[in-house]
Each structure stands twice: as C-alpha cells, then as structure tokens.
Amino acid sequence: MPQPRTEEPGTVARPRVEGAGDVPRGGARVSPGSDVADVESGELVVRARLGDSAAWGLLVDRHAPLLWAIARSCGLDDADCGDVVQTTWLRLVERIDVVRDPQAVPQWLAVTARREAVLLAGRRGREAPADPLCFTDVPRPITRNGVSGAYRFVSGTEDTALAREQIGRVGEALRTLPRRCQNLLRMLALAHSYSELAAALDIPVGSIGSARTRCLAQLRRRLAT
Amino acid sequence: MNEEPFLDELRAAFEQIDPVPKDVMAAGRSALGWREPNADLAELTDEQNRELAGARSTSGMRLLRFSAPGHTVEVEISGAGQDLALTGRLAPATVADVRLRHPNSAEQSARADETGRFALTAVPEGLVSLVFHLPDASCVVTSWIRL
Numbered sequence: 001m002p003q004p005r006t007e008e009p010g011t012v013a014r015p016r017v018e019g020a021g022d023v024p025r026g027g028a029r030v031s032p033g034s035d036v037a038d039v040e041s042g043e044l045v046v047r048a049r050l051g052d053s054a055a056w057g058l059l060v061d062r063h064a065p066l067l068w069a070i071a072r073s074c075g076l077d078d079a080d081c082g083d084v085v086q087t088t089w090l091r092l093v094e095r096i097d098v099v100r101d102p103q104a105v106p107q108w109l110a111v112t113a114r115r116e117a118v119l120l121a122g123r124r125g126r127e128a129p130a131d132p133l134c135f136t137d138v139p140r141p142i143t144r145n146g147v148s149g150a151y152r153f154v155s156g157t158e159d160t161a162l163a164r165e166q167i168g169r170v171g172e173a174l175r176t177l178p179r180r181c182q183n184l185l186r187m188l189a190l191a192h193s194y195s196e197l198a199a200a201l202d203i204p205v206g207s208i209g210s211a212r213t214r215c216l217a218q219l220r221r222r223l224a225t
Numbered sequence: 226m227n228e229e230p231f232l233d234e235l236r237a238a239f240e241q242i243d244p245v246p247k248d249v250m251a252a253g254r255s256a257l258g259w260r261e262p263n264a265d266l267a268e269l270t271d272e273q274n275r276e277l278a279g280a281r282s283t284s285g286m287r288l289l290r291f292s293a294p295g296h297t298v299e300v301e302i303s304g305a306g307q308d309l310a311l312t313g314r315l316a317p318a319t320v321a322d323v324r325l326r327h328p329n330s331a332e333q334s335a336r337a338d339e340t341g342r343f344a345l346t347a348v349p350e351g352l353v354s355l356v357f358h359l360p361d362a363s364c365v366v367t368s369w370i371r372l
Binding site: 048053056057060061064065068069072078081082083085086087089090091092093094095096097098119120123166167170171174185186188189190216 | 228231232233234235236237238239240241242243245246248249250252253254256257259260261262266328352354366368369371
C-alpha cells in the first residue's frame with residue numbers, strides 16, 4: 001500500500017480567504033502576562049527552531065486543543081487521541097529545521113493530525129467513515145464525562161456560578177446537536193484562522209460560511225427553548 | 226453580531242466536556258526534545274504490507290523505505306504486539322551505530338555491519354524512529370512511524 005508522503009510544512013496549499021483576511025477572530029488565546037503571548041505561531045516556530053522551548057510550549061498550548069478535537073472527531077478514544085496529538089508534534093519537530101513557511105504551520109498541524117487520526121481509526125478496525133469529513137458515529141466520546149448529562153465543572157476564582165450555569169446550558173444544547181455540527185462548532189471555537197479551520201474539517205474554505213451559519217443557528221434555537 | 230463571546234462560551238463548554246488531558250499537553254511541550262538538529266531526515270517514501278501465507282492477517286510483514294539526500298533505509302517489520310523484530314539495511318552500505326527511539330519505552334541500539342544491515346528485536350509497538358550515526362560523523366534520522 002503506498003504511504004502518503006507527509007508534506008513538509010509550508011508546502012500545503014493555502015486556501016484563499018475572501019474578505020477580512022485569514023483571521024476570523026481576535027488574537028491568539030493565550031494566558032495573559034506572558035511576554036510571547038501575542039507572538040504569532042509562525043514566529044513561535046522560528047523561535048523554537050532556535051532552541052526556545054518556551055516558544056515551543058506556547059505553540060503547543062495554543063494548538064493542542066484543536067489537534068485533540070480533530071482526533072476526537074474521528075471517533076478515537078483518549079489514548080488514541082493522545083497518540084495522534086503527540087505524533088503530530090513529533091512530525092513537526094522532525095522537520096522543524098526545514099520548514100519553509102512557518103506561517104503555514106498551524107494549518108499543516110491540522111492537516112497532519114487529520115491524516116494521523118484517519119490512519120489510526122482505520123488501523124483500529126473501526127468502520128471506515130463513510131463520511132469524508134471523518135465524522136463517524138461511534139460511541140459518544142465527547143460526552144464521556146457526562147454520559148447522563150452530569151458535566152464536571154472545575155471552579156476557579158473567576159468562575160461564577162452564573163458562568164458555570166451558562167456553560168452547562170451551552171453544553172447541554174451542544175449535546176443535542178448532530179455530530180457534524182458539534183465538531184464544526186468545536187473547531188470553529190478553537191481554530192485561529194479559516195485556513196486552519198478548513199484543514200481541521202477537511203472542507204474547502206468556501207464552504208465553511210454556510211455550515212457555520214447553519215450550526216450556529218441550530219445551537220441558538222436549542223438555547224432559546 | 227459579535228460572535229466572539231459566544232465562541233468563548235463554546236470553547237469553555239468543550240473544555241469542560243472533553244478537556245485535553247494534562248499528560249498530553251506535557252508530552253507535547255517536551256516533544257521538542259526529540260529534535261535531531263544535525264541529522265538528515267529520511268522520509269517514508271514507500272510502504273508495503275505482505276501477508277504471510279497461512280498466517281493470521283495480523284502477523285504479516287511490513288516493508289518500509291525511507292529516503293534522505295544521499296541515503297536510503299529499508300526496514301522490514303515482523304512479529305506482533307510487544308515483540309516486534311526490525312531488520313533493515315542502510316544504503317550506501319556502511320557501518321553505523323543505530324538507535325531506535327521510542328517515546329514510551331527505553332531506547333534500543335544496534336550496529337549496522339559493513340553491508341549496512343542491522344537488526345533489532347523485542348521492539349514494543351508504538352511510535353518509533355531510527356537514528357544512524359555514520360563513521361563520517363554525519364547522522365540520518367527516519368521519520369516517525371507507528372508500529
């Protein structure tokens with residue numbers, strides 16, 4: 001069986017995004033107080049290449065949640081999701097010195113995680129996803145902490161009871177959405193650009209808009225009832 | 226309308242429902258330690274799976290080929306589970322120190338003989354990468370593969 005060659009970061013074709021550029025939302029979500037918190041991911045890659053482990057750590061913190069979500073969307077369990085995420089990081093590390101376009105790394109990470117997740121899902125003997133989006137309808141890992149709706153909430157200092165209640169409401173509404181919409185909304189909330197989101201979902205950038213509108217509308221309807 | 230606060234809520238909900246485990250984050254942060262900055266990367270360029278006649282489908286043999294500028298590495302993997310055998314050949318033929326890297330278990334080592342051949346046994350499944358230290362002080366590392 002021919003093995004698809006893993007492209008070097010920077011050789012992935014970057015879909016064009018119309019309108020206001022590549023960033024659909026505000027700056028990167030990183031912990032406040034960090035010097036490098038506002039540094040874009042491409043620059044973090046360059047710094048990591050020079051041996052800056054703090055920059056690498058920030059890159060991981062910033063993008064790991066999306067990679068995890070991608071693996072989860074392929075129906076993998078915790079151990080396999082962790083495996084996919086780690087494999088993705090190792091693939092970046094092995095070619096970090098030859099990355100030609102560091103700005104394209106976030107998108108490359110998403111593409112790589114998807115490929116690894118699809119391969120592993122296939123290897124696990126699960127049904128090949130009929131849906132090319134890899135949205136398999138396997139037992140609902142997404143709710144593994146809340147099979148009966150009993151979500152765990154971690155209370156923090158800023159975590160008001162009201163906020164927790166609202167998150168609980170959103171979580172309940174999410175659970176009733178079709179899996180495709182769950183995955184789309186999750187990745188929409190986690191991706192830092194449309195190109196990263198398109199890679200995570202493996203759909204053309206141009207078809208994100210309508211899917212996003214539809215899923216957000218479905219969620220709002222459920223929240224309104 | 227501004228969707229940003231709503232997306233923040235979504236993100237928070239998913240963080241509660243299905244958080245990335247701490248050990249996964251920690252492993253990612255330490256992944257940079259696997260870098261081999263002075264090595265030439267040999268990428269996987271071909272993979273074949275051969276079923277052994279009469280054997281269960283899970284005990285076939287995998288043939289992998291990795292290519293780096295100036296070097297190729299062929300690896301044959303047989304066995305199953307925690308007892309895999311890797312035999313391979315480095316070309317052009319040269320002696321070399323071979324290291325098998327495995328994030329979840331101890332590193333193993335072997336020596337490639339003057340024909341470039343090497344063998345590793347009792348290799349557990351999982352992610353692995355081979356590093357070759359050549360007599361001219363150059364270094365070749367294979368892309369990570371999942372056994």
